[in-house]
Amino acid sequence: MSRPISAPRGTRDLLPEDGHAWSRVEGIARDLSARYAFDRIETPLFERIELFSRGLGESSDAVEKEMFRVSGAAGSEEERAEWALRPEPTAGIVRAYLEHGMHVRPGPQRLWLIGPMFRYDRPQAGRYRQFVQWDVEVIGDPGPMVDAEIIELGQRFYTESGVRDVVAYLNSIGDGECRPAYRAALIDYFSAHDDRLTDDSRRRLRVNPLRVLDDKELDPELAAGAPRAIDHLCDACRAHFTSVQALLDDLGVHYEIDHRLVRGLDYYTRTTFEFYVAGRRGQQQALGGGGRYDGLAELLGGPSTPGIGFGIGIDRTVIAAEEQGVSSGALALLVAVVAADPDALAPRLRAAGTLRDAGLRVRADGTSRKLGKQLESAAKLGARWAVIVGPTSDGTVILRDLVASEQRELPLSEVAAAIGRG
Numbered sequence: 058m059s060r061p062i063s064a065p066r067g068t069r070d071l072l073p074e075d076g077h078a079w080s081r082v083e084g085i086a087r088d089l090s091a092r093y094a095f096d097r098i099e100t101p102l103f104e105r106i107e108l109f110s111r112g113l114g115e116s117s118d119a120v121e122k123e124m125f126r127v128s129g130a131a132g133s134e135e136e137r138a139e140w141a142l143r144p145e146p147t148a149g150i151v152r153a154y155l156e157h158g159m160h161v162r163p164g165p166q167r168l169w170l171i172g173p174m175f176r177y178d179r180p181q182a183g184r185y186r187q188f189v190q191w192d193v194e195v196i197g198d199p200g201p202m203v204d205a206e207i208i209e210l211g212q213r214f215y216t217e218s219g220v221r222d223v224v225a226y227l228n229s230i231g232d233g234e235c236r237p238a239y240r241a242a243l244i245d246y247f248s249a250h251d252d253r254l255t256d257d258s259r260r261r262l263r264v265n266p267l268r269v270l271d272d273k274e275l276d277p278e279l280a281a282g283a284p285r286a287i288d289h290l291c292d293a294c295r296a297h298f299t300s301v302q303a304l305l306d307d308l309g310v311h312y313e314i315d316h317r318l319v320r321g322l323d324y325y326t327r328t329t330f331e332f333y334v335a336g337r338r339g340q341q342q343a344l345g346g347g348g349r350y351d352g353l354a355e356l357l358g359g360p361s362t363p364g365i366g367f368g369i370g371i372d373r374t375v376i377a378a379e380e381q382g383v384s385s386g387a388l389a390l391l392v393a394v395v396a397a398d399p400d401a402l403a404p405r406l407r408a409a410g411t412l413r414d415a416g417l418r419v420r421a422d423g424t425s426r427k428l429g430k431q432l433e434s435a436a437k438l439g440a441r442w443a444v445i446v447g448p449t450s451d452g453t454v455i456l457r458d459l460v461a462s463e464q465r466e467l468p469l470s471e472v473a474a475a476i477g478r479g
């Protein structure tokens with residue numbers, strides 16, 4: 058016998074026992090997307106590598122270390138890897154926005170998707186090589202009202218998912234006007250303390266000094282004394298950030314300012330934020346994150362277009378809900394259709410169809426086992442009721458309560474109402 062094949066490292070199978078919790082959380086995301094008037098968009102799971110290197114930045118971890126490269130068939134023109142599995146959806150969505158001239162459509166575009174993302178990272182608890190994000194983007198709205206609306210949407214999602222104590226950590230990292238002076242201030246400060254930096258930080262200092270603040274191993278004392286982005290904001294960025302905070306205060310959204318929150322992708326400008334359960338700020342604990350990316354469309358060759366959005370990790374939300382003991386809700390009652398006559402297959406399927414028409418969750422037994430065995434296995438599968446169909450087609454069945462072990466005869470058309478009454 059050959060060796061069994063297992064799933065690739067860093068990936069997970071979604072098994073039936075977990076499916077209900079996932080559907081519940083994804084259902085909340087879909088429902089909120091509709092209630093906040095977002096329209097669905099889908100983009101390919103793989104894109105040109107250049108889209109990510111230009112959009113997210115050559116020096117971002119997602120591009121530099123974690124890209125899943127995809128090549129074409131052997132012997133084809135694309136045999137050399139030209140594409141990568143998407144590490145995140147924002148760059149692809151903005152590409153689609155530009156490619157389809159969506160800027161001429163009325164109003165800012167409000168777009169959402171739920172789907173798998175891929176990062177070739179070192180797998181550990183809560184960090185996978187394939188994971189699912191719920192992503193929302195508003196393109197064409199300079200804010201600040203929409204910034205507050207997006208952060209409030211994230212908080213509402215966790216509330217409706219039952220995840221408690223979620224804090225939105227917030228910062229503003231300025232724009233093309235004021236960022237250069239902030240960068241220079243960081244370079245001055247950290248260069249003077251070069252000996253206290255990790256190797257990774259020394260490299261970051263050269264390519265993207267903001268990301269030194271992101272280094273989890275940064276000396277806390279050094280971090281505390283580092284120049285703060287909000288002290289370097291130009292007047293327009295400062296006014297924007299002040300408004301976002303005032304709007305969040307007005308809405309009663311729980312947020313805290315975090316001067317080290319610079320985010321790992323290069324496209325961010327102004328507002329940046331991440332969601333964590335209070336007191337759980339480890340690297341793979343962010344439940345979601347996002348921000349404004351007013352320069353991204355230009356980086357991708359389009360006209361200057363403001364944008365803001367977030368990506369919420371569905372895997373991590375499901376894990377957090379589980380850890381906090383949130384119930385994934387009861388499934389609808391299960392009804393089993395069984396028959397004593399081994400040949401009565403068509404009546405079983407017909408009866409199942411009628412019951413499903415009435416909105417019931419039905420599983421029909423197609424075996425020729427004895428009736429008692431069929432009832433036994435229906436109970437094991439969690440069925441509360443069994444509908445026993447006879448060989449006749451007069452529409453009469455036996456409805457059996459598998460918990461109380463009681464039964465009665467009634468027309469098939471009355472079963473749904475009888476079950477509804479309990």
Ligand code: HAM
Pocket residue numbers: 144145146147176178183184185186187188189190192193194321343344345346347348349350365366367368369370371372373
């Ligand atoms: P991100 O912070 O890279 O942002 O990812 C968003 C969320 O995806 C994280 O907070 C986390 O919950 C989840 N996530 C990321 N990597 C993993 C992983 N390896 N395993 C499990 N979950 C993970 C973005 O992707 C931006 N595109 C968000 C955005 C949208 N900004 C503006 N618009």
